[in-house]
Structure formats: C-alpha cells, structure tokens
Amino acid sequence: MNPDIMIRQTIMAINNSPDFFDNNRKINxxxxxxSVVGGALALIPLPGAxxxxxxxxxxxxxYRINEELGISLTKNFVKSIGGMIASNLSGYFGSIVGFVxxxxxxxxxxxxxxxxxAGECIILFAITGVQGKLYCEWLRKIVASxxxxxxxxxxxxxxxxxxxxxxxxxEHIEEMMKKEKAAAQNVDFSKYKSQAADFVKNNKNNx
Numbered sequence: 001m002n003p004d005i006m007i008r009q010t011i012m013a014i015n016n017s018p019d020f021f022d023n024n025r026k027i028n029x030x031x032x033x034x035s036v037v038g039g040a041l042a043l044i045p046l047p048g049a050x051x052x053x054x055x056x057x058x059x060x061x062x063y064r065i066n067e068e069l070g071i072s073l074t075k076n077f078v079k080s081i082g083g084m085i086a087s088n089l090s091g092y093f094g095s096i097v098g099f100v101x102x103x104x105x106x107x108x109x110x111x112x113x114x115x116x117x118a119g120e121c122i123i124l125f126a127i128t129g130v131q132g133k134l135y136c137e138w139l140r141k142i143v144a145s146x147x148x149x150x151x152x153x154x155x156x157x158x159x160x161x162x163x164x165x166x167x168x169x170x171e172h173i174e175e176m177m178k179k180e181k182a183a184a185q186n187v188d189f190s191k192y193k194s195q196a197a198d199f200v201k202n203n204k205n206n207x
Contacts, residue, residue: 006070007152014143021136026068031132034061035180039125040189040196054124056203058082058131065135072152081138081163085131088167089177121189126180133176138163 014020021027038057041050062078065071138159142148147158167173 003070003072004151007072008150010069010071011143011148011150011152014140018140021133021140027065027136030061030064030068031129031136034058034064034132035125035129036187036189036192037195037199038128039121039184039187040192041200042120042124043189043193044196044200050120050124053200053203054128055082055086057199058086058128060199060203061128061132062135065132065139069139070152071139071148073154077154077156077159081135081160082131084160084163084167085134089127089130089173121187122181122184125184125187125189126177129180129183130173130176134166134173137166141166 017023034057038054041053041057044050044053059075059079059082062082063075066073066078139148141162142154142159145158145162146155147162148154
C-alpha cells in the first residue's frame with residue numbers, strides 16, 4: 001500500500017475509534033510478543049547486563065508498532081519518547097532497584113536463584129507491557145491533538161508535551177503496572193527462552 005494512503009487510513013481509524021489500540025489484533029500481538037520476550041531475558045545468562053537488552057527490546061517494539069501503522073518517526077525521536085517513559089517508570093516504581101535486587105538474589109544457591117529469575121521475569125514483563133501501552137496511548141493522543149497531522153508529519157514539541165501529560169497520571173500508570181504483573185503470573189517464560197536468546201544474539205552489536 002502507498003505509505004501516504006496507509007498513514008491517512010491509520011490516522012482516520014484512530015480518530016474514529018477510541019478503542020483502536022485495544023481492539024487492534026496485530027498491535028496486541030506485538031505488545032504480547034515483546035512482553036514475554038522481555039520477561040524471558042531474565043533466563044538468559046547475562047549477569048548485570050539484562051537492562052540494555054530489555055531496553056533494546058522495548059525500542060524494537062516501538063519500531064514494529066510504527067511500521068504496522070505506517071507511522072514514520074526517526075529512531076532518535078522514538079528513543080527520545082521512549083526515554084521519557086523509561087525514566088518515569090524507573091523513578092516511580094524503583095525498577096532499577098528491583099533489577100539489582102533480583103540479580104543479587106540469583107547468587108543465593110537453589111531457592112534464591114529461582115526466586116531471582118521469577119522476580120526479574122515479572123518485572124521485565126510488566127515494565128515492557130506498560131511501556132508499550134503508554135506508547136500506544138501517546139500515539140492516540142498526538143493524533144487527536146493534532147501533534148501529528150493527516151500526512152503523518154509531527155510537531156515534536158507538541159508530541160513531547162503530550163507524553164509529559166500522560167506521565168503525570170501516576171495512578172493510571174500504577175494500575176497498569178499492577179495488571180501487567182498479575183498477567184505475568186500466568187506466563188511460562190521458559191517457553192520463550194529461545195526467542196530471548198535469539199534477540200540477545202541479534203542485538204549484541206547493535207546500538
């Protein structure tokens with residue numbers, strides 16, 4: 001499909017349906033895939049180095065969402081928006097402390113190792129899922145506000161302001177995190193270990 005036509009159709013669809021992202025099967029598949037792979041990264045032997053790959057997985061998720069919708073944003077701008085989300089979550093939920101704690105727990109024999117893996121799987125799954133959903137909320141907001149026009153052109157100042165507004169709603173973000181953590185309890189992350197290993201292998205030399 002012509003990229004110009006695709007982006008116009010996407011923007012029209014987002015404007016016409018408040019539940020566009022909730023009901024979009026392909027977008028939800030992308031969110032799920034990257035969340036389970038993110039969680040499974042905890043099962044890969046990367047002592048002290050999980051976080052960079054977790055972030056790479058999140059950015060890959062953003063790029064796939066944009067590609068699916070026909071939205072053209074530079075990688076630098078996507079990383080700028082992604083950095084706003086990640087920074088907010090790290091500060092509010094103390095996720096970095098959680099990562100460090102889980103890594104240290106892994107060095108305790110037997111039970112400690114299992115607990116460390118399980119805890120980190122849940123943290124990585126939840127944070128990945130929340131970041132993806134916040135990104136989708138942001139896309140919907142910039143379309144509705146006119147920060148992105150019908151041709152896909154974006155006003156970066158307005159777009160960043162939209163994300164800042166979203167991130168102010170701490171209660172909403174906390175509720176999202178609780179739901180993602182609950183969902184993580186039902187995931188068998190061992191089934192996705194090979195996908196996580198492939199992701200690490202393919203991204204070791206990437207920026």
